[in-house]
Amino acid sequence: MSFPLLTATAALPAIGAIVTAAVPAAQRTVAKWVALFFSLGTLVLAGVVFARFEPGGDRYQLTESRAWIADFGVRYELGVDGIGVALIGLTALLIPFVIAAGWHDADPLETKSSRWRPTQGFFALILMVEAMVVLSFLATDVFLFYILFEAMLIPMYFLIGGFGDRAHAGSDENAAKQRSYAAVKFLLYNLAGGLIMLAAVIGLYVVAGTFSLSEIVEARANGTLEMATSTERWLFLGFFFAFAIKAPLWPLHTWLPNAMGEATAPVAVLITAIVDKVGTFAMLRFCLGLFPEASKWATPVVIALALVSIVYGALLAVGQRDIKRLIAYASISHFGFIILGIFAMTSQGQSGATLYMVNHGISTAALLLVAGFLITRRGSRLIADYGGVQKVAPVLAGTFLIGGLATLSLPGLAPFVSEFLVLVGTFSAYPVAGIIATSGIVLAAIYVLVLYQRTMTGPVNEAVRTMPDLKARELVVAVPLIALLLFLGVFPKPLTEVVNPAVEHTMSDVQKKDPQPEVEAAK
Amino acid sequence: MSATAVHSLWTTASGVTSAAPGDRFTAPTIEYAQLAPVLIIVGAAVLGVLAEAFVPRKARYHTQLLLTVVALAAAFAAVVALAAGGYGTTKAQIAAMGAIAIDGPTLFLQGTILLVSVVSVFTFAERRLDPTAHGNRVDSFAAQAGTVPGSESEKAAVRAGFTTTEVFPLVLFSVAGMLVFPAANDLLTLFIALEVFSLPLYLLCAVARRKRLMSQEAAVKYFLLGAFSSAFLLFGIALLYGYAGSLSYATIANVVDGSVLEIDPALAGTMGNDALLLIGGAMILTGLLFKVGAVPFHMWTPDVYQGAPTPVTGFMAAATKVAAFGALLRLLYVVLPGLTWDLRPVLWAVAIITMLGGAVVAITQTDIKRLLAYSSIAHAGFILAGVIATSPEGVSSVLFYLGAYSFVTVGAFAVVTLVRDAGGEATHLSKWAGLGRRSPLVAAVFAVFLLAFAGIPLTSGFSGKFAVFKAAAESGAGALVVVGVISSAIAAFFYIRVIVLMFFSEPKADGPTVAVPSPLTMTTIAVGVAVTLVLGLAPQYFLDLAGQAGVFVR
Amino acid sequence: MNPVNYLYLAALLFAIGASGVLIRRNVIVLFMCIELMLNACNLALVTFSRMHGNLDGQIVAFFTMVVAAAEVVVGLAIIVSLFRSRHSASVDDASLMKL
């Protein structure tokens, strides 16, 4: 039994969470540094995983398998494929930035009760989320995945409901009410999805008699496991429903704007850049892997919904008055692209979707965190409260602009690569869908540029006249992310290398071939 | 053998055959060893009564406590010994001339009941929560239950430092009944056991120290409705007896599945008359469903849970459910398996409306104890889903669920006893606002229990729910599972509401204080948390246990 | 005379008792109705016992009486304490807890 690298990668942040929580109330700064330290440690371990992973090798690597709950046919089974590696990398990479960005978000306003330790709690919860997310990317046992899928809601719930923007437009208890509404909505929405999925999970066990992903996929492949068409479809729907809520796919998206609007920027990043990716990841790994036929059966509807998400989300983003809600709707649009790429079922589409998950994570993080810096300065989320920031805080404006350009997937920045792959992949399988989706790039330009114009340009708004430019800590957050966006935009090879083989596996799961180009087909 | 054995136990052996002279008398054989748990408890209870009579008042509390805990521990040891001796599996047998079945379910449930009793007895004995009255430590029970609330005599009793130490023997009697209830192997024993554990509970409900009017009201309601339901049960017993001509489960079962060939033509009207069987079975079912608190026999639950002294509520909520479901299981699996197909639709309906009803009504509750009462109703529904899965997996899943659930319940109610204001326990939800700010630890613990109730993964609640739903699904009750998950989603809402209240809302100025309990209550809560997490993270061992215990002896 | 008639009688008594429980307000009367139901059960048991020609039913009847007695003890204790604190024997007055 070699060193359980994957377990370690997931366990480290969990330990970090406990340690952070244990830091005495007075030593807030210590807690922050501890959290940061552990998150960086996790990043290192993730790096090791990335290095140890051989793109050409087995489908699941560094596997671990231990007995867990025999009665439920559950084993503690871990393993990474290319997609998992990419997403673990993303998670481990973003968390340190999230922590650094949220450095002061959880400082208690007044230190009245010595036992109430929000700071420790905040960072402990973030690390706990990281641990669960990482493990869910690693789980190759459906039950294990399900448990984490559900369990990660709880820390997220406390992060959303417990820690809001410092200065919020409107009275304080009103803000608190808004916040807990958003938190409850988030939890119930996702819990409902999870419970529907639970029924499907149980159903799957009844049908398959095991929870081991690889076993089931193999059994499906070599026909030892027959699934009645209707059964497969029901189970697929059970799974997909949960993932579609998490992703979020129209019309199950309404929890996201509330949650992202009310949560602090770092937590919003946690939601949209990391936790929601579990949904799309699971579509790719579980929906397509376990129920290929049903997936193909559902494709038209799913693609339609994805297209609606793309256009609808973008249009609503244009209509928003609140910076964070705008970004939230933009994310809905982007998740539409991801799902589109997954269900187009072409290698370009799926590679694109996987890259999209990573790139969207980074770009949204960049945009949202900078937006967070802006909001904490002015103490308002309303676009109308800004104007001419570019004149007083050029660096802030610049980073914000780059984040925005990444969001509208300007060529040369990472998101362009993935978005174009998704579009091409979709177009080659479903031309009309591809064209409709392409309209998304115009809409994206509208909401990004309008946002930038209203906040950053024009005459300087009195309220922002004294606004300071980015501080060192904030630069440390913003600059690396931007650098990464540029690098991956020009040289995405390191990612595509690990992703491609995984995608080929998925393609073979669903027994799909890429459509041949007309000319070659002719030859 | 047991068919004849039954009445040979109650009558002299020759009762039926011919008027025989007394010298034919043969003493019934009693397997004392296998009955040890029950006997220990009963004995201790009797001792407790004597202690009430003879031990000086000052020493009573400690004597009783010691006696009770020791007795329960000893009984538990006996259960463990029996299980280790293989009585749960290979040597499972009918004891006491067919009156008692010693088998897996019996031992598992008895063990559970005993453990739960121990921890809840700790909360009974808690004396640090209330400020001392006239220099006397006081617990949650009236100084003198007989005195009129607010009367001079009551004040006098308080001044004199009286305490109702009778609760301990009462608990013991009740426990004794509960131990027998799931083990009962004939209808008479079933009825007696039911009464034996119910009557003390009626009394226990009445002896709260604060809010005595509510306490008495709870007692009256519980008593009247309980008696009412036991009348139904008894009539059902009568009809079944009329149907089978015997009280023994085994005989009845034989008659039900028609393996008894010779039927006296004279009895053609009754013997094997399915009307009798169906009505009787239905009425017994009614009686048991009342005890488990299934809709529509649940109406007593909220009021009684709210009115009874919180320690009693915890004990009742946990132990009664265990015992009652044990009896229900045995009835359905041993006596009426031939009837399963007739009862199934009814049970389905009951399970569904219980799950949904409990969850839905709980949403608008404003009192934490009532809220937990409704949640217990919803949980009864979930367990019923497992009961309906007529399969060994079904049995073991129910056993596991009961074990998991009972500890969470006791722990939750123990936490409720801690949150107090001037008027005693502050059970109104509005008072719990901002508890998380005041005392994060207590709030966190309670949150853990709530999440377990909600069936969030990594808690025992989830393992249990999963086991039950899985069993149900495997036995083709997929629809039940779907309803189950829907109602869990609804239920999640109000558990979450409490958490929101505790953590995300500002504490009120006149909010309650959280009393620091003695090690007794601390143990209760600690055990509750520990079991919740262990069964959530690594339930395998206990699942195995329940798995082995999944077979009934006939 | 056909013993079945006794069964009908028993059923009738049970029904009367039950309806009494549902109709009457006075706790004592209500309790008496429950006793009536129990006795109906006894009658049924005895009848069956007679029909089957074994004594089980009658024995149960004895037990029932004992149980009934015990119920009276407990019940009256509770009822009396309630009566003393409320000066009312109406079960409907005991409705502090609702909803």
Added chain:
Amino acid sequence: MENLIALLVAAPLLGAAVLLCGGRRLDRAGHWLGTVLAAASFVVGVVLFADMLGKGAEDRALHQHLFSWIPVEGFQADIAFQLDQLSMTFVLLITGVGTLIHIYSIGYMEHDERRRRFFGYLNLFLAAMLILVIADNYLLLYVGWEGVGLASYLLIGFWQHKPSAASAAKKAFLVNRVGDMGLSIAIMLMFTTFGTFAFGPVLESTGETSEGKLTAIGLMLLLAACGKSAQVPLQSWLGDAMEGPTPVSALIHAATMVTAGVYLIVRSGAIFNGAPDAQLVVAIVGAVTLIFGAIVGCAKDDIKKALAGSTMSQIGYMILAAGLGPIGYIFAIMHLVTHGFFKAGLFLGAGSVMHGMNDEVDMRKYGGLRKYMPVTFITFGLGYLAIIGFPGLSGFFSKDKIIEAAFAKGGTEGWILGSVALLGAAITAFYMTRVMLMTFFGEKRWQPDAEGHEPHPHESPKSMTIPMIVLAVGSVFAGGFFAIGDRFVNWLEPVTGYEHGHSPLSVATVTGATVVALVIGVGIAWAMYGRKPVPVLAPRGSLLTRAARRDLLQDDFNHVVLVRGGEHLTRSLVYVDHSLVDGVVNGTAASVGGLSGRLRKLQNGYARSYAVSMFGGAAVVIAATLLMRAV
């Protein structure tokens, strides 16, 4: 040699990076750095050019493969450059004119505290533009395509504190995005058709697919070109783009970026040759735009807007030529280059005028400036002569060729296109003369501005005049140099292919016609603005004039239909999202709550009612059980 190609891009890119990330410490030397790097790129270009001339026509094309960009199953996108004669032409134009304008900007932007950033953006633009023209596949071209869009966005909105500038920048980017949509769809079509989008394979295998596919691709490419080159219907942004500093207008919105569309179409010649319908549409779009732009140019009083209109119209000529197929491609490029010279010169001249007139842009407030700024007058004048196609100057040769080619298209459309081109020439002569007269002739019409500052017209500094002179020289001689002995044709022919069009009219006739049109145009202009003094306040003017002043109402249309419509759409969607989509969810929650409230009432506290429910329950259970057996 080919390893030098990357250097072309690298130099300005480096400049952009350093200048934009460098921070304030570079404020003092920043503009020099930027200029030097632009010049360096130009030098590299020249070196490569020399090398290219040294080779035979066939093996002139250079190719440099840097690395594989997006390697995905069945999808190959590379960062690779290709430098053939066509690209080389653009490289020289871009870097050459670019360098000049860098120098010009040193003086022009002297008093702007954000000059460093300005040069950063200029370098960024050069880099992107060079990527656009030397990319060896459409995807990389797309990168440059959007890159210049970004640079143009940043530079138009350079004076961001002016809301007009900010919104003009946004408008430019958005309209371009619509075009980009076309380009990306075209690329997708190529991928599904040819399995690749590298120039070589695609353009060689056009014969193997259906004409329909090619037409689709062609039209999508045209859409892209319309966006970038401000052709109808996507021309609306160019006028507003004049909000940017004048050097920007000169470089991006006259000489280089806006001509990218022409490059795209000529580059994709093989596709259009295979899709005559698409080709015809191209020609038509070009014809329409050249009239449209000319008309707008006639009505504007803002000197830059007038020039913008003329740019639009001149590019219309190029697109028209490109739409003529092999007979036109080369002349499109040729006009593009000459236009690059004289239009840049004209803009720099305009900038110089504004510089001297406190940034006054209204020509009605100029007048008689020739005395005050002679150099500007002469250079501007030469540019003017060139653009109206005064015989012997650049414009004459290039435009004349296009008109010939238009007639040579043959058939009715040949006649129509040809005559439209001729008409355009006349109008061009008119509005350019108008500009000339209003600005430099007549008596002075300028008054003190709001603060009572009397403008003191003066000649601009050397750093500004020198580039103007150089460009003037270019605009005088370039055309002749290219045309004599078909130099330009021979140079590009290997890349774009060339057929000599046989026009129904003799060359002499066409030339004559052109000259006549020219004279008419100038005559009318003289009659209107030369003889009698120009009113300071614009007369109300005819319906057409007023429409033309508003860009022929195209903006109003956009505003009403697109902007307003869009606003209504989004607002209603926000409502839908809140009350319908979310309403369903909240509604469910609410209804469950209500149900709970009602069921709760059953728990009325009366023991007897509880008994009733038990009794009823029991009855139901019994009944149901019996029923089960019965059925």
